[in-house]
Amino acid sequence: MPSSPLRRVRAALAPAGRPEPLLGHSRRRFVRRLPYVVAALFIAILLPSGTMVLGDEYGLNSDLALLLCLVQTAPLLLAVRRPLAAWAVAFTGHVAGAAALLTVPAAKGWAWPWTPGGIIGMLLLLLALGLRERPRVLAAAWALTGAAGLLFDSLDPGRSNGSWPLPVILGGILLVVTYLLRERGLARRALAEQETISEAERAHRTLLEERARIARELHDVVAHHMSVITVQADSAPYRIEGLPDAAREEFGAIAATARESLTEMRRLLGVLRSAETGGERAPQPELGRLPQLVEATVRAGVPVELTMPPTDAALPPAVDLSAYRIVQEALANVVRHAPGAATRVSVSAGPDGTGLMVLVVNAAPPQADVPPLETGGTGHGLVGMRERVRLLGGTLDTGPLPDGGFRVAARLPFTTEEESSSA
Template sequence: MDAYGGLRGDLFHDAFAYRPLRPLRPRDGSARRGAMREAVAWLPHAAICFLAFVTLLLGYSRSMDGFWGSRALLLAGLMVTVPVLMTLVRPIGAFWLSCVVIVITGMLGDHGSMSPWTPGTVFMHLSVLVVVALRTRPRVAGWMWVVTFAVSMVMSTLRGRSDPLGSVQMAIFYGTVLLVISVVHIRKDAERQVSAEKSVTAVERDRRTVLEERTNIARELHDVVAHHMSVVAIQAEAAPYRVDNPPPELAQAFATIRENAVAALTELRRVLGVVRAEDYEAPDAPQPTLADLDGLLANVREAGLPVEKVITGAVRELPQGVELSAYRIIQEALSNTLRHAPGSGARVEIGYVLGGLGLRILNGRATAEAGPSQGSGHGLTGMAERVSMLGGAMTAERTAEGGYEVTVFIPVAPTGPAERSERSGVSEASGVSGVSGAESTVDLAKGAGHGTAHGTGERA
C-alpha cells in the first residue's frame, strides 16, 4: 500500500499539472542581468529544444514506411518530438505521453523486428527521462524506470515476439542514466541540507554567545550597582548625624531612603543568583578599572607581546561601568592579538575627550605561526555588547599593513559636583560614630556583589 501510494502521488496525482521550467537565477542574487547572464538563464530551455530537434531528425523510421508511406517522416517526427518539448511545462505528463508514443510506434512499426524500440523512441524517452529526473526528486526516477521496464516487456509480448534480452538491455541502459542523475540529486540535496544546518547552527551559536556575554556583563555590573546602592544606604544612614537636632521628617526621609536601598541590594543578590552559573566563582577583589591597566600590560609583555600605551587628554575618573568595560575591551583585544597574531606588536591608545572616552587597540602583522586568521568571534561579540550597552560605537577591521585595529568610543556625561560629593561622602560617613546599620549595609552589598563588592566595603 505504501508503494502504491508513492507511485500514485509521484506519477498519477496532477500528472498534467502546469509546471513551467523557470530560468536560472544568478548565483550572486543580483536582480540586474547583462546580455550574457540573460542568455545563460535560458540555457536549460535551449538545451531541451536542441534535444527535441535531434529527436525530430531521428524520428523518421523506415520500419513505418510500409504503413504510413511518405507521411512517415512528418508524423513519426512530430510524435517523438512533442513529449520532449512538453517537459518544459508538464514534466510528468511528458513522461506518460512518451510511454504512449512508444506503444503506438511499437504497434504500428515493423513487426518483423523483435524490439519495439526505434532510434527515435529510444532518444525521445531518454531525453524525457533525463529532463523529468532533473526536475523532480530521486524517487520519481525510480518509478519512471519501473514503468519503462513494464512498458517494454508488455510491448514485446503484444508484438508476438518475446524479447526479454532487449527489454533487459534497455532497462539497464535507462536505469544507469537515472541512477547517475539520482546520485547527483541526492548529493546536491545533502549539500544543501548541510549548508542550511550550518547556517542555523551558526545563528544559534552567535545567539548563545551573545547571551553568554550579556550574562557575564550582568554579573560584573551587579558589583558596580551594588557599590552605588551601598553608598546610598550608608549616606542615608549617616546624614541625620551630620546636623544637630534634625527634624523628625528629615530623619524619617533618610530612613526611608536607606530601607529602599537595602531592599534594592537584596533584590540584586537574588537576581545575581539567577544569572550566576553553577561553576561561577566570585572574585575576591574589586572589578578592575583603567587604573589597573598597567598590571594587565605587564602580564601581556611577559607573555611575549610588546605593548605600547599612549594616553591623550586630561585623565579623569569615569563611571565605574565605563572604566570596567574599557578595561575588558582592552583585555579581550590583547588576548585576540596573542592568539591570532603572535610575534606582532600592539599599541593601546586611550583618549580622554570631551563627552566620552576613546579607545584604539592596534596590532601589526603576525611574525609567527598564527594558525587560523580569525577566531570564533566570541571576543568581538563581547566587546560589541559592552559598547552597545553604554551607547557607544565600535569598529573592528584589518589595516592596510596586514594587522588588526579595534576602535571604540564610549560617551560619558560630564561629571557634576553632586557625583563628586557622592564619592567623597562614603569616607566621611564612615567617620560618623552612631551609624548602627552601616555594617549590615556593607555586608549586604558584599552579598549582592558576590565578592567584587569586597573592595567596596573596604572603601566604605
C-alpha cells in the same frame, strides 16, 4: 476506511514537490535556461528525423507518424517542470507507436518496439525523472518501460532485433546515477543552510552572553552605590543630631526605595546568572591591572608598550571595567592573529576631559611566514567591544592599517547623554 488500490497507486506516483524547473535553484540565469535549450534542441532533431524514419523505413502512414512523433517528443519541454507528467504522455505515445507498427510489415534490421529516436527520447525523460522524482516513482517508470518492451517483443518475436532491453539497461543506469547526484546536491545545500543557520545562532548567542555579562557587571557597580545609599540613609538619623521629623521620614523613604531597588536588581541578576560559574563571582578587573595584563602578553611573545599616565581621579566603575575589557580583547586578538607584532597601548583622558580614550595599535607580524595561531575568526570579540561602548554611549573605531597592522580606538564618556540632559 482503507484506501482503494487505485488511490494507493496514485499516491505512490504523485509528483515530488512543487513544479520547480530543473536546475531552477542555480543563481546563474544561463544554467536555469539550459534545460529548456536542451529540450528544444532535441525536439528539433528528433521530431523530423523520427517522422521520416517511421514513414520511410517502417512504412507507417506519414500523418500518423508525425502525430506519434509529436506525442513522443513534445513532452521534453514539459519535462523541465513536470518530468513525471511528461514521461507519462511520452510513454503512452511510445506504446501507441509500437502498437501501430504491428499493423504494418516488419522493417528488417530496424529496432522494435522502440525506434532509435524513441529510445533517445525515453532516456532523456528518464534522466529528467531521476533529477526530480522519488525512488518508488523511478522504480515504477523503469519497471513499466521494461514490461512494455518485453510484452511487445513476446507478441511478435520475429520483428525484434534484440534492442528492446537497451532503454531498460541504460535507463536504469541513468536513474541510479542522477538520483545519487540529486541526493548529493540536496545534502550539500542542506548542509550549507544548516551552517548558515548555526553561524547566525552562534553569533546571536554570543551577543546575548556578552550583554548578560555586561549587565551583571553593571549590576555590581550599581548595587554597590545603592548599598551605600541605603546604609547612609539608614544611619543619617543617628549620625546627625537634631534632625526634624520630616527629614527623618525622608531618609527612611530613601532607604526603603534603595532596598526595594536592590531587591529587584538581585531578582533580575538571578535570571541572568542561571548558568553562572564560580569564576564570575570574583572581583571585576580595572585599569589599575593593565600592567599585569601587558606583562602576561609580553610573556606570550608580543612586545607591548603601555602608555597610561598616573592619575588620582577615580573613574566611573563601568568605564574602568569596559576600558580594561577592550584592551584585554584587543591584545588577545594580536596574540591569536599577529603573533610577535609590536603593539602600542595608550589610555588617556579625552581632549575635553569628559571621557576616556583607549587606543591599541599593532604592526604587521615581523615574520610573514609564521602562521597565526588562528587562521580565522568569528568577530565575536569585536561584537563584545561594540556592545560595551554602545552601553556607555561612546564610539568605537576598528580596522586594518595600510602596513598590515590593526587599530582599535574607543572613546568612553564618563556620563551618557541621558545623564547629561537630566543633570
